[in-house]
Amino acid sequence: MKIRFALFILMVFGFTACRTNQSSDTKTPTKPNIILINIDDLGWGEPSFMGSAFYETPVIDDLSKQGMVFTNAYAAAANCAPSRASLMTGKWTQRHGILTVGSSERGKSVDRRLIPIANKTEIDKKFLLIPELLKKNGYQTIHAGKWHLSHDPLQNGFAINIAGSHAGHPSGYHAPFKNIDLKAEKGERLTGLIMDELIRALETNEEPFFVNYAPYAVHTPIQPVDSLLEKYQAKEKIPGKSNPKYATMIEDVDTNIGRLIAYLKQTDQFKNTVIIFTSDNGGLFFVSNQSPLRAGKGSYYEGGIRVPFFVVWEGKIDSGGTDSTPISNIDIYPTLLEIADIATPIDLILDGNSLYPILSKKEIFETRPMFWHFPVYLQAITKENENRDTKFRTRPGSVVRYGKWKLHHYFEDNALELYDLENDLEEKNNLVKTFPEKTEELFQLLKQWRADTNAPIxxxxxxxxxxxxK
Known part of the structure; x- marks a missing residue:
């Protein structure tokens, strides 16, 4: 009897210990959570952590102080769809073929000297997107907000889709929504509803997660949050940079990001979550002047492509850091692979570099050229636009930045523009004639890059x- 009782005790203890170990293992996170916050049309200087004295983003500001801010960050394209396609593929625009939004023949035909390169409006399934690779490596993949690259992000690696489709902007920010599939009571605001659904999805999740949080805001239509409007109408105005209606939309996004951060902290997940904050392109010039940057969304002057950008990971990235290295949103893909400890597939070509060596203070990037290619037309919205002419935000061309120098090449008239961004951030002084050797150096670099990548001209x-x- 004593022997059988002893064996019974050992069996019970062994079974319990086994179950205890299994439970402990499932609760121990093996990979960090990842949240990519990609705001729509938020300009480089519009969050208050980037210097805005009118628009208020207290949550985003506080979050930026907990990580590293990149002051020379760029989108890979100057408008929505190509920028998002480059981010998700890690490739320059000519590689995936999404060059603009909709038709490449934007603007009046009589004003277009060239036949532009045909545009693709949907991401080809042959490309391995960030969510697909993360999903294969144990991540729960959640999309929340604007997608714009296909009709259904569930076909592109996401396990959960909240309000994402081919829609580039909402019909309006108050329910019912004509072009967004999201259940809502009449009058409910889109930005808050998307966050409601995102938090609900996270509440039932038990895996490491990747969230692509891409609110439709602050894209047009500019529809204010009424409860905030009086505050901004009463604030002292800054010429061209103090749109009260737009300000309420920015604060609304900020408030909802605050809800997400609060949830992560309440559930003890914040410390194990990497957060990347950026915008898909520069701000709309007619909504909010992008000064000191020239022009705005759709242009390849700084106002159209430079964006706010920071990365937070508590305990892994020092707080309060800034870095002036020129970076691009095509760097996000390799950065996430390194953070998640996922080997880059042998046949996957990525055009960016991982930022993790900078984030972890292991090394400093060598100066590298940054490129943009836009062989299409994009019409102007208003005559006041700070572009080369009043009819287009951009005409076909491509751009290279190398160190402090930036060279524009426009195909219609073969024009070149050279700017010293260190001393002329506004791109007012074309230095082509002053520095012909530097102009030629960058022009040869640009032409070689186009040849190497089969960029269509x-x-x-x-x-x-x-x-x-005349």
Missing amino acids: PTEINPEFVEPT
Whole structure:
């Protein structure tokens, strides 16, 4: 009897210990959670941590102080769809073919000298996107907000889709929504509803997660949060940079990010969560002047492509840091792979570099050239736009930045523009004639890059073009 009782005790103890070990293992996170916050059309200087004295972003400001801010961060394209496609693929625009939003023949035909390169409007399934690779490596993948790259992000590696489709902007920010599939009571605001659903999805999740949080705000239509409007109407105005209605939309996004951060802290997940904050392109010039940057969304001057950017990971990235290294959103893909300890597939070509060596203070990047290619047309919205002419936000061309120098090349007239960003952030002084050798150096670099990447260049003359009278 004594022997059988002893064996019974050993069996019970062994079974309990085994179960205890299993439970402990499932609760121990093996990989960090990842949240990518990609705001729509938020300008480089519009969050208050980047210097805005009118727009208020207290949550974002506080979050930025807990990590590293990159002051020379760029989007890979100057408008929504190509920027998002480059972020998700880690590739320059000519590699995935999404060059703009909708047609590449934007603007009046009589004003377009060249036949632009045809645009793709949906991401090809041959590309391995960030969520697909993370999903294969044990991540729960959640999309929340604007997608814009296909009709259904569930076909592109996401396990959960909240309000994402091919829609580039909402019909309006108050329910019912005509072009967004999201259940809501009449009058409910879109930005808050998306966050409601995101937090609900996280509450039932038990795996490491990747969240692509891409609120439709602050994209047009500019529809204010009424309860905030009076505050901003009463604030002292800053010429061109103090739109009260737009300010309420920025604060609304900030408030909802605060809800997400509060949830992470309440559930003890914040410390194990990497947060990347950025915008998909520069701000809309007619909504809010991008000064000291020139022009705005759709332009390849700084106002169209430079964006706010920071990374937070408690205990892994020192707080309060800033870095002036020029970076791009195509760097996000390799950065996430290194953070998640995922080997880059042999056949995967990534055009960016991992930022983790900078974030972990292991090394400093060598100066590298940054490139943009836009062989299409994008019409102006207003005549006041700070672009090369009043009819287009950009005409076909490509751009290189190397160190402090930035060279524009426009295909219609083969024009070159050289700027010293260190001393002329506003891109007012074209230095082509002053520095011909530097101009030629960058031009050769740009031409070689286009050749290496098979970047298509429009050369066919548009028969409907009418030469402007002088």
